[in-house]
Amino acid sequence: MTYRITYDVDAGPQAGQFLILLDWGVLTQEEFRxxxxxxxxxxxxxxxxxxxxxxxxxxxxxxxxxEYYRCPSIEYDERMPVxxxxxxxxxxxRLSLNQWFPVIRDRNTVIIAARDPQNPVLFDEVRQTIKAERYEFRVALDEDIQWFIQDYLHAKPGALIGTERTGLAYCRNTMAHWRTRLACYRNDLAEGRTDLAFLRWGLGFVALADVLLRSQTDGMAWAYWTLSVAGTVLGSFGLQGYLKVRRTRMKAPGQHTLVEVTAATLQFLENYHDLDQCSIERTTKGTMLARLGDCVGGYSTILYPSPASRERTxxxxxxxxxxxxxxxxAAYRTIYARARTGLAxxxxxxxxxxxxxxLMHYFSYSWSTAFDVLLIVAGIFMALDGLLWYLPVRKEQAEVARCTV
Incomplete structure (x- = not known):
């Protein structure tokens, strides 16, 4: 390889590839030496x-x-779908020793990233290892080639697309997506409990108005009508809001959403966490969520990959x-939120x-007894509805692993 200017530099094989940096004024001769x-x-x-x-x-x-090898260059890119x-x-x-890595297949051509694309021994090795009609070599820095090797050869082929960190980021985003869905679920449950509070206040006001009416207290007609109207408005508002939540959130998360959440989490743990060597004794066997909780200890440890990777991985x-x-x-909190709503x-x-x-026993039977019966029927329906909220997640709640801290 020749350059425009001849310098008094006795460069070795590696440094000789970068003599053109002197022509470009990037380095002085003393800096180069x-x-x-x-x-x-x-x-x-x-x-x-x-x-x-x-x-x-x-x-x-x-x-x-x-410029030295007269061929295109290529850089490491963790988004590259090899x-x-x-x-x-x-x-x-072997790839690390000989400094090459296959990065792209373009129809019948395989593109190879290599530190020395003019090495004939390297070409023979590539041809024996990878079958293709044509090969295109692109020069790359050794650091980039090592990154390709470390990241793309961690998992079995097909397990991850791109680098390991890209796969980890995908799993992390998936789990974040599920946590967001669970948070929305808990918000709706909290809204349902708030509507229940309005309904409870409304029925309480109406019941108090009924007591005032049946007690025949003089001069309390204004209080009776005020409490009746306020109770009716509050009760109607709470019932309307609760029915809206009930129509959209009645499916038990223990049977639907939580199964999807834990499946995504378990997929990550099976690939990246040694489930056979958990640091805590597994005592719960009843539900998938409880078993999953047993697989992750009460602390986090850095999981060293094989072969060794960099600290960022x-x-x-x-x-x-x-x-x-x-x-x-988040799954546990959702279970408790649903159970708490049912218990309320x-x-x-x-x-x-x-x-x-x-009220029926105290005031005996009269025309107002119809309101007492209404309270009893409403109470029974509310208790039954609470059981529908609570029972589907009772099994998961009973199997929740206790914190060791």
Whole structure:
């Protein structure tokens, strides 16, 4: 390879590929010699020294290699969908040693990222490893090739599309999506309990007005009508809001939404968490949600992949374990919110049923007894409706794993 200007630089094989940087004025001759000495003394790639100690941009280095090898360059991109058939049977250690990786299949052509695309031994190895009609070599930095190897060969072919961190991010976003749905579910349950409070106040006001009327208290007609009107308005408002929530949220999350949530979480844990070596003893066996809770300990640990990856991948796995724990906790909170809503209805129903019987017994039978019967019937319906909210999630609630903290 020739350059426009001849410099008094005795460059080795690695550094010689970047002599054009002197032509471009990126480095001085002294900086170039100093970088090569540092590379030899520390056992580092020359390009790594240039990037880390001399702040030479990666794009400049790739441009120099493109000029040197007379071929296009390629960079590592974790979003690149490497086909499964290119990954099958690859030996990561051998690829790392020889510095190449298959990245793209374009019909009958396979594009190879290689540190030395003019190496004839490399071409023979690629041809023996990957079957294709044509091969196109593109020069890449060794760091990028190592990233391709580390990320794309972690999982079995077909398990993840793209890099491991991309797959982890997909699982994390999926779990975040489910937590958002569960949060919406809990908000509707809270709205239902709020409407129940309005209904309870309304029936209470009407019951109090009935007591005033039947007590024949002088001068309290205004209080009777005020309480009757206020109770009717509050009760109607609460009943309307509750029926709206009931029509949309009556399906038990333990049978529908929670199954989908836990399935997505369990899929992640099966791929990235050692379920056979849980740090806590599994004591619950009844439901999928309870078993899933047993599979994640009360703490998070960095899960080291094999082969070893970089700290960013470690942290991505850590975030996913935390996301799995939050998803499980969100499912538990949803179960308790539904159970709490059901118990609130049961409690209110029992209270109004008792109030109806009490009024009937105290005032004996009269034309106002019809209101007492109405209270009793309303209380019974509220208690039964509360059971419909509570019983479907009772099994999950009973199997919830207790915190060890």
């Amino acid at each position: 100093s970088a090569e000495r540092a590379s030899n003394a520390r056992g580092m790639d020359f390009e790594q020294v240039l990037m880390k100690e001399y702040a030479v941009p990666k794009q400049i280095l790739l441009a120099a290699l493109t 086909p499964d058939e290119l990954l099958s049977g690859l030996d990561g250690e 470690h942290l991505a796995r850590e975030r996913n374990v935390l996301a799995a724990q939050r998803t499980i906790a 209805f049961i409690r209110t129903g029992v209270a109004f049923t008792g109030l109806g019987f009490g």
